[in-house]
Amino acid sequence: MAGRGGLLMLENFIGGKFLPCSSYLDSYDPSTGEVYCHVPNSGKEEVEAAVEAARAAFPGWSSRPQERSQVLQRLADLLEQSLEELAQAESKDQGKTITLARTMDIPRAVHNFRFFASSILHHTSECTQMDHLGCLHYTVRAPVGIAALISPWNLPLYLLTWKIAPAIAAGNTVIAKPSELTSVTAWMMCRLLEKAGVPPGVVNIVFGTGPRVGEALVSHPEVPLISFTGSQPTAERITQLSAPYCKKLSLELGGKNPAIIFEDANLAECIPTTVRSSFANQGEICLCTSRIFVQRNIYSEFLKRFVEAARMWKVGIPSDPSADMGALISKAHLEKVRSYIKKARMEGAQILCGEGVDKLNLPPRNQAGYFMLPTVITDVKDESCCMKEEIFGPVTCVVPFDSEEEVIQRANNVKYGLAATVWSGNVGRVHRVAKKLQSGLVWTNCWLIRELNLPFGGMKSSGVGREGAKDSYEFFTEVKTITVKH
Numbered sequence: 001m002a003g004r005g006g007l008l009m010l011e012n013f014i015g016g017k018f019l020p021c022s023s024y025l026d027s028y029d030p031s032t033g034e035v036y037c038h039v040p041n042s043g044k045e046e047v048e049a050a051v052e053a054a055r056a057a058f059p060g061w062s063s064r065p066q067e068r069s070q071v072l073q074r075l076a077d078l079l080e081q082s083l084e085e086l087a088q089a090e091s092k093d094q095g096k097t098i099t100l101a102r103t104m105d106i107p108r109a110v111h112n113f114r115f116f117a118s119s120i121l122h123h124t125s126e127c128t129q130m131d132h133l134g135c136l137h138y139t140v141r142a143p144v145g146i147a148a149l150i151s152p153w154n155l156p157l158y159l160l161t162w163k164i165a166p167a168i169a170a171g172n173t174v175i176a177k178p179s180e181l182t183s184v185t186a187w188m189m190c191r192l193l194e195k196a197g198v199p200p201g202v203v204n205i206v207f208g209t210g211p212r213v214g215e216a217l218v219s220h221p222e223v224p225l226i227s228f229t230g231s232q233p234t235a236e237r238i239t240q241l242s243a244p245y246c247k248k249l250s251l252e253l254g255g256k257n258p259a260i261i262f263e264d265a266n267l268a269e270c271i272p273t274t275v276r277s278s279f280a281n282q283g284e285i286c287l288c289t290s291r292i293f294v295q296r297n298i299y300s301e302f303l304k305r306f307v308e309a310a311r312m313w314k315v316g317i318p319s320d321p322s323a324d325m326g327a328l329i330s331k332a333h334l335e336k337v338r339s340y341i342k343k344a345r346m347e348g349a350q351i352l353c354g355e356g357v358d359k360l361n362l363p364p365r366n367q368a369g370y371f372m373l374p375t376v377i378t379d380v381k382d383e384s385c386c387m388k389e390e391i392f393g394p395v396t397c398v399v400p401f402d403s404e405e406e407v408i409q410r411a412n413n414v415k416y417g418l419a420a421t422v423w424s425g426n427v428g429r430v431h432r433v434a435k436k437l438q439s440g441l442v443w444t445n446c447w448l449i450r451e452l453n454l455p456f457g458g459m460k461s462s463g464v465g466r467e468g469a470k471d472s473y474e475f476f477t478e479v480k481t482i483t484v485k486h
């Protein structure tokens with residue numbers, strides 16, 4: 001919809017209707033730094049309306065499990081039919097390359113609905129018997145109620161649908177709040193809900209900022225469950241606000257993910273994959289590698305080849321199909337990421353390529369966009385903030401190690417525990433190291449191959465809870481044990 005000054009103007013989606021808001025936020029095109037869209041600046045009033053709509057829709061939706069699966073399948077088909085339009089919108093709104101949006105973000109959003117439409121039909125419940133007391137016990141699961149779903153800006157539709165699909169498949173009604181920085185594809189999806197057969201009030205989307213609409217949502221007494229993906233400080237705030245109500249929480253937070261590269265690694269596969277795991281989506285994926293530990297006898301060779309490969313990684317405007325990396329999400333985020341490079345320099349680290357070393361080559365129209373080159377830091381201490389804190393940008397540190405025991409200890413020596421990669425041709429070592437890493441996910445000789453059936457999530461400060469076929473089902477339902485004396 002065109003609004004002020006011909007710019008795109010989004011509306012909230014509540015009770016099956018698009019509703020305007022009394023105030024709006026500017027949303028920027030990361031590739032130019034220009035405002036191109038207005039996003040509702042919702043607050044308590046909009047949350048109240050969404051809760052009312054979700055409450056009214058719950059009895060009907062929660063009692064029709066077979067229909068829910070069919071509706072999710074139809075929604076997947078409709079999203080797939082709009083793949084190109086959604087990919088273009090995601091790339092413009094987020095700054096990611098059109099190629100990534102076409103091949104990863106939107107296909108995964110489609111798959112999220114297809115996957116949960118199917119998996120929801122295959123859960124079993126538990127049953128035990130106590131013959132000596134003449135009792136049979138079994139469990140039943142029921143949807144929890146109204147779910148609050150709060151998602152970040154890095155993988156907008158991909159992560160939002162990873163929450164909406166299991167929540168509504170299990171029979172809940174939802175109020176989703178996408179990031180205020182990337183709201184467009186969520187709004188576009190709302191246009192498909194009615195056509196897919198999603199009844200009004202089952203999916204409500206309220207747009208706006210965390211402090212205004214996010215807090216109103218998480219502290220609402222009639223919202224018993226919150227699924228959040230984002231930063232650790234926000235997770236802490238949500239935990240505080242929801243504590244008085246004992247809400248169910250799933251928190252998917254950040255990472256400081258190590259790649260451990262042993263001397264027997266296949267470097268021909270390891271180097272391009274580690275460039276991708278460090279810089280894909282501008283390094284703005286919680287699973288991205290940001291600490292690379294390389295066994296000392298291959299360190300020099302690895303570093304030379306890795307820096308050469310990073311320099312080949314093309315930074316371009318998001319609509320360029322040959323670009324490997326687009327723009328970062330915002331000016332503030334670009335400045336934050338750059339500040340880490342500055343700190344690394346002050347600590348005496350070496351910047352081998354990227355920020356401050358090489359030159360960006362961008363068209364004049366994009367000079368004010370939030371671009372940055374893939375940056376490789378070395379000669380950096382494990383205690384440096386660059387090795388400890390989540391930078392969430394195209395920056396990776398490379399350091400040598402000597403022994404297996406030493407590298408496990410160093411890899412675990414951060415507050416996060418989300419994802420690790422291990423590169424070695426020795427199967428025994430791969431299993432041994434994977435078991436000892438404090439990490440919710442370990443990819444060996446690969447990266448970001450996702451099996452949605454299995455648990456996804458982090459240890460330590462990387463989060464609370466897991467998502468996946470069984471885990472999301474358990475989170476989005478309440479279990480009850482029934483005992484029958486016969």
Ligand SMILES: NC(=O)C1=CN([C@@H]2O[C@H](COP(=O)(O)OP(=O)(O)OC[C@H]3O[C@@H](n4cnc5c(N)ncnc54)[C@H](O)[C@@H]3O)[C@@H](O)[C@H]2O)C=CC1
Nearest residue numbers: 151152178179209210211214215230231234253254286392
């Ligand atoms: N999955 C991940 O690991 C992600 C990590 N991050 C990390 O977080 C840093 C900051 O990024 P932000 O966008 O500021 O993340 P954030 O955690 O503030 O935002 C994530 C979502 O939470 C909402 N939110 C913010 N404050 C809230 C509150 N008080 N109550 C309820 N909802 C709230 C936001 O509006 C957004 O929808 C990044 O630099 C990165 O390090 C960011 C996005 C994803």
Ligand SMILES: N/C(=C\C=C\C(=O)O)C(=O)O
Nearest residue numbers: 154229252285286287450
């Ligand atoms: N949660 C994030 C990524 C998840 C990826 C997946 O489920 O495949 C993130 O980057 O925030």
